[in-house]
Amino acid sequence: MSSTSYESVRKPPPALGVSKASSARVAKVLYGAGEASRSGIWVGIFAITMSFAAFTSALFVRQGSSADWAHIALPAILYGNTLALLLSSATLQRARRAILAVAATESHAVRQGLGWLMATLALGFVFIGGQYQAWRQLAAQGLYLATNPNSSFYYVLTAMHGLHVLAGIAALVFVMSRFASRHAALRRSTFEATATYWHFMGVLWLYVLLVLRTKL
Amino acid sequence: MEEASDQQAHVHPPPEGFLRKYVFSLDHKVIGKQYYALGLLAVCIGMALSWLMRFHLVWPTTRIPGLELLSKAGAPGGIITPEYYLSLLTMHGTLMVFFVLTNAPFAAFGNYFLPIQIGAEDMAFPRFNMMSFWTTLVAFLVLILAFIIPDGPPISGWTSYAPLSAVGKDAGPGMGWGMNLWAISIAIFCIGSLLGALNFIATTLDLRAKGMTLMRMPICTWAWFITSCIALLAFAVLLPACILLLLDRAAGTSFFIPSGLVVSDRLQAHSGGSPLLWQHLFWFFGHPEVYIAILPSMGIVSHILINSMRKPLLSARVIIYSMMSIGFLSWMVWGHHMFVSGMNPFSSLLFSFPTLTITIPATIMTLIWLGSLYGANIRINAASLFALGFISMFVSGGVSGFFLAQPSIDIVLHATYFVVGHFHMVMGVASLFGVFAGTYFWFSKMTGRMMNQTLGQLHFWLTFIGTYCIFMPFHYLGLVGNVRRYSSFVDDFMGPLMPLHKFITIAALGTGAAQLIFIFNLIYSRYKGVPAPENPWNGTTLEWSIPSPPPWNNFGGKHPIIYHDPYQYDVKGLKGDYIMQDSPEPSAG
Amino acid sequence: MGKLFAIVLVIIALASAYPIVTHMYVMPEDVSTHGHQIDEQLSDTMAEAGISFLLAQFVLAIFVWKFAERKDGGKLKNFPGGAKIMVAGAFILVGTEILALGVFGQRAWANVYFTPPRPDALQIQAQAGQFAFYFRYPGADGKFGAIYPDKIDEGNQNYFGLDPANDIESRDDIVSAELVIPVNREIHLLMHAKDVGHSFYVRELRIQQDFVPGLDLSVHFTATKIGRYEIVCTQLCGLGHYNMKAYLNVMAQDDFEKWVKQKASEL
Structure with a gap:
């Protein structure tokens, strides 16, 4: 086979390894796919944004279409949840700095990175738990999904956002397991995509909160 | 050494076992x-x-x-x-x-x-x-x-x-x-x-x-x-x-459910919802969906036409920009499905203009296809016949869009068979013609065998004439005001239209039966077809640079380098009147 | 084979145009005051669309006839002017067409939707429900009684959910299954949906308007010819949709008054 007219198009993106032993296996970096997941995550974010835009426009149309809209008071715990989610973005950034600085052998940096990831994950769970708590508080006031249009949209938007956060938690768990494993490789692009997604969850939550707070 | 690292670099290892190969396959093919x-x-x-x-x-x-x-x-x-x-x-x-x-x-x-x-x-x-x-x-x-x-x-x-x-x-x-x-x-x-x-x-x-x-x-x-x-x-x-x-x-x-509805004698427990909200959300998806159906066929047909004409389109760029503008405009027209649905009548006017405007890129594409045929040397085969048939169908289905884009005419034609004829022709039949053309064109690449031409052309003639016999009369029914979604035409008014309905039904049964030829051809050619060479149509794009059917990793672990625009036809190439995209030979133009 | 394609295509194009040109299939005669504008708009559009249709099909046929499977081995050439002339042509041809259709078409639309009904228009309420239309006339007091959905009782012919026991205004309301109207008088039809979406379509009146539950919509029209016309529901409304019809009965003013009197005496 002549290789004159063919050549490798891209250099494989660098892998993040934990140790020398694993970095040998890590060399199995997938051709080209690293870049793909980077634009893939932005395409995904675009689609999620679009569907939340659809929910939002439904909310405003519904609010204007009938006089039965009763504004509900948002549970105060939401602001605590917001803080947790924003804080988790900060811890993720710390984790990112540690992870990107990891040389193949520096085990303390690995520990540090894992620690910050753990913190991010914990804050993620705090957020989800807090959101659940907020639902219980509303339910205690007699505000359920079908009680009035405002509560309907409250539950729908928070549930949709919560589902997306759960997907982010799953991605974080995957990243951590890859990062901690001696035998598997973590692709930088996978990590970056997860981080981008997680930050987006924070931004999306701020948006949802804003929409829920808006009174026309 | 390089070979080995290339192999490693593949997205996934070669599939093993029946399940991984054919059922839960990761292979895009x-x-x-x-x-x-x-x-x-x-x-x-x-x-x-x-x-x-x-x-x-x-x-x-x-x-x-x-x-x-x-x-x-x-x-x-x-x-x-x-x-x-x-x-x-x-x-x-x-x-x-x-x-x-x-x-x-x-x-x-x-x-x-x-x-x-x-x-x-x-x-x-x-x-x-x-x-x-x-x-x-x-x-x-x-x-x-x-x-x-x-x-x-x-x-x-x-x-x-x-x-x-x-x-x-x-x-x-x-x-x-x-x-x-x-x-x-x-x-x-x-x-x-x-x-x-x-x-x-x-x-x-x-x-x-x-x-x-x-x-x-x-x-x-x-x-x-x-x-x-x-x-x-x-x-x-x-x-x-x-x-x-x-x-x-x-x-x-x-x-979506407002207050005070009494359905089947039961007062519904809902209140305050907006039925129009569903219509807006649905058609905001629904109209672009029409272009999801037709754009790929436009692309496939252009691709096949160029190959059959043995010369490039007047401008591929203009086709691409037209498709983009159709895609862009498709987001502003959903309201034209709702002219008589109680939407603000001013919005109807607003939705009418972008709808009419979509005609411009669509006309540009049609004119480019037609104009490119001038001076060509068109190879006639099942694929190119369906591609030419697509143009004819697209025009026929497209011109009826002129009527429905105007709110005032839509008052009388909305929910009639005119609409049914319109969308079946332009999004249904035209789009399927693209699929048929693509199938006859690419079957050799997908299976390694050529599709039977005689059966293919027979299939074309029956389908082409048949679909016109079915869907053209739909327009006539609509012009009389025959409403759709009605299952019986018992009253006097519809009586005179029954012969036309019978004609359509017979045409539909016949045209449908003609599709059995296609299905038979698929199965027959899959097993008994003539083995296909790598590049049976003298095409220029990358799918013709690899074996038929392609190996699991397409390019055998190599990475092609592209030297040319996709459609180098009507040139003096090493192999004939074309130059492949990945061929390092200099382009004549 | 290319020549066969051209011939078949020309036959198809001519056969498609034949019923249109000979007016084999046309909408029943217009009996409204606004409909002629829609009809004119329709025939203008038909002319433009028909010419574009025939022209495009013929050009396709001619080019395939001339340029398919050429035996002459002559050099391939390009259409003089190339893509630019196509783009310019599309913009000019379709652009003017759009402007013409768009601008003139709006007049018919405006006539239907942007002219308010005359103050002396006869108000009639139409209720669409699965799977029948009912029409209500305000009676001598000129006022419609309120609707109470929970009072709807088809067994007792209370189709609208009126409450004559407590609501004086509803006592003289006339309810009819047929839309009876006087000729040459403007009708203001108030549309009310009882359950799901329906539509009001009278071909001869050139009127089609959906009933949307929860929305107060209305249409207004004047019928100019005495006769009986079919009203069909054009919005898919459920199992009995195929059966949802009513009749529009256009009467002379005298006959209409007689009818109202008779209906009122039945109350």
């Missing part, structure tokens, strides 16, 4: 064929349903032996009830729009050829790709389940207007679980399509081979890319709409 097979199955069912509908319309009391097995209540003794007719039309529309027109030209051919045409080994996310097919299959099975459950399929049409679709079983037996299955199926379909669209976009952006600039991509790659951008936005809106609809049905919310 297998997934493309799976989509094609699903589309074929869906089109067979959808067409059979249309036969039943046409049959019922003109022979409402004639028994169809064995039909009672499909539905005891819907076809007692083999005679279709007028109520069951509504189930048939709902399922026909849903199957055709979602599982045929979205799957076949876009997901099937796109999956198979997009990575090859840009010089990639696979999609960007093979696992997502597999998931998108399997979710689509689940969506299909959930929808088909509606035929089996005791209450039967829903009756609210493929548009599922609320509140009919939202109030539940009070609105009729099929509106209970049948409707739930419909909404669940479409929601799952949205997820599958979103994953697919994401994959297409990421693949096109990131996995192009060296030298494959965006403007060097073949036109059909562009069409799939633009389509996936539209699909990404459209299905991202339909999914929330389906979720809200399901909540209205199951959780007692009132997104």
